[in-house]
Amino acid sequence: MDNRSFSDVGGTPGGLGEFVLGLVMSCVGGYLLSNQVSVVGSYWSFWGANSFGITLIPLLFGVGILFFNGKSTIGWLLTGAGSLFILAGVIANMHIYFQPTSLFNTLVMLILLVGGVPRRRASHPSFGSLIRPLLTTHFGHPRALFPA
Secondary structure (H helix, E strand, O other): OOOOOOOOHHHOOOHHHHHHHHHHHHHHHHHHHHHOEEEEEOOOOOOOOOOHHHHHHHHHHHHHHHHHOOOOHHHHHHHHHHHHHHHHHHHHOEEEEEOOOOHHHHHHHHHHHHHHHHHHHHOOOOHHHHHHHHHHHHHOOHHHOOOO
16 A cells, blocks of 8 residues: 555545545534424324324234244234334324525525535545446446546
């Protein structure tokens, strides 16, 4: 391996600074954007009003069957299906809102989030040399994908 300095990340001089700056920009933008999002749950409404109890029935039967026979296929199926049903119900009843903010604040958040990605990518020009062998094994000759 070549004798390179730690600050020469990706084979470019000053690559570490570019990478750290891009990472900080992306993290700050992601934090500011996620800080403006509210996630709110609502009433459980599968097949009518307030029907959470009915979705517990397959899970409870599955767990009950598994207490008698831990190798029961139907018990495991009912337990898994009941768990997935409850998880789907929780996700389906979530509401995600973007809190009101000014256009300037929204632009700052998005520019920081998206602007950090090219700075991190610019510090790693060897990315193509890492991905080229993987694509070559799956898609044939790399010249078709990466013309010179």
